[in-house]
Amino acid sequence: ASGVEAAIEAFRRGEPVCIHDAADREGETDLIYPAGAVTPEAVARLRNDAGGLICVALGDAVAEAFDLPFLQSELDHPTAADHDLAYDDRSSFSLPVNHRDTRTGITDEDRSLTIRELARAAETPERVDFAAEFRSPGHVHILRGAPNLLADRQGHTELGLALAELAGVAPAVVVCEMLDDHTNEAMTPGDAAAYADSHGIPYIEGSALVERANSL
Ligand code: 5RP
Ligand code: ZN
Ligand code: CA
Ligand code: ZN
Numbered sequence: 001a002s003g004v005e006a007a008i009e010a011f012r013r014g015e016p017v018c019i020h021d022a023a024d025r026e027g028e029t030d031l032i033y034p035a036g037a038v039t040p041e042a043v044a045r046l047r048n049d050a051g052g053l054i055c056v057a058l059g060d061a062v063a064e065a066f067d068l069p070f071l072q073s074e075l076d077h078p079t080a081a082d083h084d085l086a087y088d089d090r091s092s093f094s095l096p097v098n099h100r101d102t103r104t105g106i107t108d109e110d111r112s113l114t115i116r117e118l119a120r121a122a123e124t125p126e127r128v129d130f131a132a133e134f135r136s137p138g139h140v141h142i143l144r145g146a147p148n149l150l151a152d153r154q155g156h157t158e159l160g161l162a163l164a165e166l167a168g169v170a171p172a173v174v175v176c177e178m179l180d181d182h183t184n185e186a187m188t189p190g191d192a193a194a195y196a197d198s199h200g201i202p203y204i205e206g207s208a209l210v211e212r213a214n215s216l
Contacts, residue, residue, distance in 0.1 A: 004212045007202040011167035016042070018178070018196040018203040019159050020189045025087050028052075028177050029192035029203070030156040034164060035172035036119035040108035042174075043115070047108075049195070052177025054111065055141040056118050057092070057157040059164075059171030063144040065125035068094045070144060092145065092157040098138030105139040114140045115174055122172035145171070150213050159206050162213050 007017040014037030020029040031050040033042055046054050058068065071093040072080045083090060098105035099114040118140070121128045145161040146152035160173035178187040178195070187195070196203035 002208075003202055003204045004208050007163060007204050007209075008166045010202050011163050011169060016045075016201055017163065018192055018201055019156060019163070019206055019209065020192065020203070021154065021156055021159065021206045023189075025154065025206075026156075026186075027189075028156070028186045029189060030160070030175040030177055031201075032156070032160045032163070032176075033174045034119070034167070034169045035115050035122070035174050036170060038112050038115040038119075038174055040112045043108040043112045046174065046176040049178070050176040051179040051181070053141060054115075054174060054176045055143050056115055057143040057145055057160050057173050057175055058094075058118065058122055059145050059161055060147040062122045062125045062171055063094060063142070066121070066128070066130040068130075068142060068144060070094060088153065088155060092143040092153070092155060094142040094144045095136040096138045096141045097134040097136045098140065100133060100135055102138075111140055114138065118142070119170050119172040122170045143175070150210050154206055154210060156206075159209055162209055166212070 010017050011034050014034055016031055016033045018029050018031055031046060035056050072083055099117045102110035102113055104110060143157045145157050149158045149162050156175045160175050161171055164171055164173050178192050180187045193203045
């Protein structure tokens with residue numbers, strides 16, 4: 001199977017993939033899981049092997065059903081007045097949440113519970129009272145996908161959600177940047193691909209996923 005097909009199959013099985021967005025965008029590789037498959041051990045891998053911010057991207061329709069806004073539009077503070085990102089028009093951050101059954105919210109057990117419950121909620125959003133199940137602020141950052149996914153924006157948010165759509169899993173995916181403990185920079189694509197290879201994880205370029213989605 002090509003890289004993209006292997007990534008779709010891995011995702012369908014509940015296994016992670018690595019996706020590099022593009023050299024002219026963030027130039028980062030995220031370790032990405034379907035949210036419903038995230039165990040405490042997976043959270044430990046995300047924080048130890050990836051090391052970035054652990055986020056859950058939700059599809060636009062799901063976020064709409066839960067009344068989840070973009071965080072920037074909710075903040076009445078001068079820091080949110082202008083989002084001068086170097087690599088995109090806007091961020092996809094929504095609210096940070098914890099499931100109400102968590103205690104501190106940060107442990108591998110707590111974060112994996114919040115993440116799996118977000119995936120479960122995303123399967124039948126119309127049946128979920130979001131605020132009854134989750135509190136904000138919390139320790140899992142929700143990202144809101146663009147309505148038309150890759151046609152609108154080509155961030156890891158949309159790349160992960162597009163992969164979920166291709167794999168037929170719920171529109172809830174965990175993304176976390178792979179960082180380098182020695183250079184203190186983002187992991188290079190070569191090092192991320194080597195990590196993926198040594199762990200049997202598919203590594204793909206965002207452009208390959210965009211092509212695959214366009215071919216449908
Ligand atoms: C949140 C981020 C990451 O880059 C994440 O990959 C989602 O953002 P984007 O869709 O912009 O790539 O900044 O940790
Ligand atoms: Zn980022
Ligand atoms: Ca590390
Ligand atoms: Zn990203």
